[in-house]
Amino acid sequence: MREDVIKAEKLTKVFNKSLVAVDHITFSVREGEIFGFLGPNGAGKTTTIKMLTTMLKPTEGTASVLGFDIVKHANEVRKVIGVVHQEYTADEDLTGYENIVLSADLYGIPRDITRKRALELLELVELTDFKDKRVETYSGGMRRRLELTCGLINRPKVLFLDEPTLGLDVQTRVAIWEYIRRLKKEYNMTIFMTTHYLEEADALCDRIAIIDHGKIIAIGSPGELKDRLGGDIITIAIRENTDVTDVIQGVENVKEVRREGNVYCVKAVKGDVTAPLIIEALRRRGYTVTRLSLTEPTLNEVYLEYTGRAFRDTEESRAEFMAKRLVLRRARR
Amino acid sequence: MDAANEYWPSFTRGLWALTRRELKKWLNDPVMIVMFVLQPFIWMGLLGKSMNISGLLSPDNVKLPPQIPIPDNAILYPPGLQGVILDGAALSQMIAEMGSKIMEGAFGVTDYFSFMAVGMISMVVVTATMFSGMSIVWDRRLGFLDKVISTPVSRAAIIFSKILNASLRAMFQATVVLALAYILGLKLSSTFTLLNLLGVCAAIFLLSIGLSSIFIAFSIRSTRMERPMQFVSLITMPLMFASNTFFPIKLMPNWMQAVVRVNPLTYLTDAIRQLTILPMDLTALITDFIYLGLFAAVLAAIGIALAWKHLTS
Ligand SMILES: Nc1ncnc2c1ncn2[C@@H]1O[C@H](COP(=O)(O)OP(=O)(O)OP(=O)(O)O)[C@@H](O)[C@H]1O
Numbered sequence: 001m002r003e004d005v006i007k008a009e010k011l012t013k014v015f016n017k018s019l020v021a022v023d024h025i026t027f028s029v030r031e032g033e034i035f036g037f038l039g040p041n042g043a044g045k046t047t048t049i050k051m052l053t054t055m056l057k058p059t060e061g062t063a064s065v066l067g068f069d070i071v072k073h074a075n076e077v078r079k080v081i082g083v084v085h086q087e088y089t090a091d092e093d094l095t096g097y098e099n100i101v102l103s104a105d106l107y108g109i110p111r112d113i114t115r116k117r118a119l120e121l122l123e124l125v126e127l128t129d130f131k132d133k134r135v136e137t138y139s140g141g142m143r144r145r146l147e148l149t150c151g152l153i154n155r156p157k158v159l160f161l162d163e164p165t166l167g168l169d170v171q172t173r174v175a176i177w178e179y180i181r182r183l184k185k186e187y188n189m190t191i192f193m194t195t196h197y198l199e200e201a202d203a204l205c206d207r208i209a210i211i212d213h214g215k216i217i218a219i220g221s222p223g224e225l226k227d228r229l230g231g232d233i234i235t236i237a238i239r240e241n242t243d244v245t246d247v248i249q250g251v252e253n254v255k256e257v258r259r260e261g262n263v264y265c266v267k268a269v270k271g272d273v274t275a276p277l278i279i280e281a282l283r284r285r286g287y288t289v290t291r292l293s294l295t296e297p298t299l300n301e302v303y304l305e306y307t308g309r310a311f312r313d314t315e316e317s318r319a320e321f322m323a324k325r326l327v328l329r330r331a332r333r
Numbered sequence: 334m335d336a337a338n339e340y341w342p343s344f345t346r347g348l349w350a351l352t353r354r355e356l357k358k359w360l361n362d363p364v365m366i367v368m369f370v371l372q373p374f375i376w377m378g379l380l381g382k383s384m385n386i387s388g389l390l391s392p393d394n395v396k397l398p399p400q401i402p403i404p405d406n407a408i409l410y411p412p413g414l415q416g417v418i419l420d421g422a423a424l425s426q427m428i429a430e431m432g433s434k435i436m437e438g439a440f441g442v443t444d445y446f447s448f449m450a451v452g453m454i455s456m457v458v459v460t461a462t463m464f465s466g467m468s469i470v471w472d473r474r475l476g477f478l479d480k481v482i483s484t485p486v487s488r489a490a491i492i493f494s495k496i497l498n499a500s501l502r503a504m505f506q507a508t509v510v511l512a513l514a515y516i517l518g519l520k521l522s523s524t525f526t527l528l529n530l531l532g533v534c535a536a537i538f539l540l541s542i543g544l545s546s547i548f549i550a551f552s553i554r555s556t557r558m559e560r561p562m563q564f565v566s567l568i569t570m571p572l573m574f575a576s577n578t579f580f581p582i583k584l585m586p587n588w589m590q591a592v593v594r595v596n597p598l599t600y601l602t603d604a605i606r607q608l609t610i611l612p613m614d615l616t617a618l619i620t621d622f623i624y625l626g627l628f629a630a631v632l633a634a635i636g637i638a639l640a641w642k643h644l645t646s
Pocket residue numbers: 015016019020021039040041042043044045046047048086196
């Protein structure tokens with residue numbers, strides 16, 4: 001049976017009595033699912049994670065993780081969750097292995113078990129060869145993977161990932177997706193993650209909540225969200241100059257047809273199934289289809305629909321910004 | 334994966350894990366350790382040796398001619414000594430002895446260097462503990478604190494690890510400084526035994542607990558380095574100079590004596606002096622320890638309450 005592992009009700013955080021970072025959000029995450037929070041800079045993703053992981057007390061509202069209230073039973077919650085923070089949290093002066101052991105100590109895991117698990121996890125994220133090197137010498141991707149091992153050392157039932165692939169190159173990002181999928185599959189772990197990469201949310205998440213200005217503006221599986229837009233766009237050209245709008249309109253799943261000369265723009269649910277049906281219907285009436293293309297809506301369009309602005313606009317500058325921030329942090333040492 | 338985490342971290346386990354991390358970082362950086370020891374070493378060398386107060390009245394300094402006639406216009410009782418000639422060597426000997434007596438009366442020991450070198454140990458304790466506040470700000474800035482508070486480790490262990498770390502460092506550095514001072518000419522009293530060294534460490538431990546608690550309480554809310562640094566520079570000067578670290582209390586104006594008597598550094602310095610260079614006065618020593626103990630207990634309670642409140646909100 002699938003139960004709600006995380007439940008949030010009217011969860012709210014107000015900073016300095018005026019800045020509403022998270023605004024009465026209500027949602028639940030089911031057991032074994034990967035649930036994604038998608039939203040731009042300052043949307044309130046990290047603040048939500050910090051409340052769910054007991055690091056911040058909510059101003060209003062409640063939430064529970066595996067039945068434990070995040071305020072009243074904070075320590076119970078901490079025990080059963082794993083957290084990978086947005087920022088790097090490992091101690092740069094220690095080696096990767098020492099960092100893992102330190103995390104394990106903070107969870108009170110016996111030493112012999114720690115050793116076994118640490119080696120297993122290091123193997124999983126392919127850091128075995130670097131375990132005795134100081135974290136200072138790690139690349140960004142290695143550091144993220146180390147953070148992941150630290151967050152997994154207590155075998156959490158629920159894993160919180162705050163932008164797990166932030167600032168990583170495409171290859172490393174795909175590798176991390178792979179680890180996340182394996183965790184879900186092999187250990188039936190419930191994963192709550194935030195991201196600002198649309199393709200990441202699309203590829204990885206079972207369900208997504210789009211969050212903006214502290215409010216959830218849409219929630220559902222990537223497919224559902226896209227379908228809610230009205231479906232895929234099928235573009236069809238026919239040889240004849242007759243108006244076939246009615247014929248196409250008659251096909252199942254077709255929602256909207258627009259004609260421009262002998263080219264038709266068709267909005268349809270499940271475009272991949274509907275397109276052959278349209279061809280079939282046209283052919284039966286003696287028309288010849290000369291060209292056909294199918295575009296599925298992307299999350300970008302979903303995002304545009306709900307927030308009124310394109311997601312892409314912010315992304316490049318943001319990646320740069322985060323990269324700079326990391327450099328600054330290092331320079332401050 | 335088998336069952337989920339069924340373990341609980343004990344307080345001591347968490348405390349030791351966090352303390353060990355800091356000690357490891359510290360030992361990884363020998364240059365820092367050398368600098369920490371070098372600083373009091375230089376102070377001792379420059380201040381302790383240059384302010385050669387005991388030398389003021391020494392025969393080398395008070396150069397008298399071999400024969401000193403008493404001037405004719407001197408008013409002497411009984412009269413009739415006019416024309417007597419004093420022996421310069423004997424007189425400078427007398428003056429030197431007076432100097433020694435003055436030193437002993439004021440400082441308790443005959444050489445200023447010993448007096449001041451012990452004061453230096455107090456300074457080492459202050460500098461070692463002030464890093465506790467800064468390191469908690471570092472941990473916050475570098476994200477490490479985030480990681481720690483999202484684990485079930487006791488919040489008290491987080492704060493105590495900083496305090497313990499500062500105390501261990503202070504004890505280590507103070508011992509090194511004491512050894513250096515000995516090499517540079519510190520005169521140990523006849524009541525000194527190696528066992529007294531344990532007493533020295535205990536006194537340092539108590540003061541470190543109190544001081545690092547203040548520094549932590551002041552820094553825990555801050556995300557910027559400036560605040561603890563400002564606080565440190567504000568507090569260290571008065572702490573050092575309004576105490577018996579460099580100069581004996583007796584000779585200070587009354588209002589200042591009042592300040593000095595509440596300054597915990599005074600009690601640490603006195604305790605260490607009693608244990609090393611002075612003939613041990615047990616009542617004074619016990620008073621020192623009681624004061625230091627109270628200071629540690631009260632400030633640790635306040636500091637931990639404040640820090641706790643912050644870490645759990
Ligand atoms: N400690 C804080 N004090 C005051 N304001 C804060 C604090 N933390 C976050 N905020 C504010 O709350 C809002 C939400 O921040 P949050 O970090 O949750 O956003 P986010 O969605 O994680 O953004 P990003 O994608 O940049 O990580 C922002 O406007 C931010 O400035």
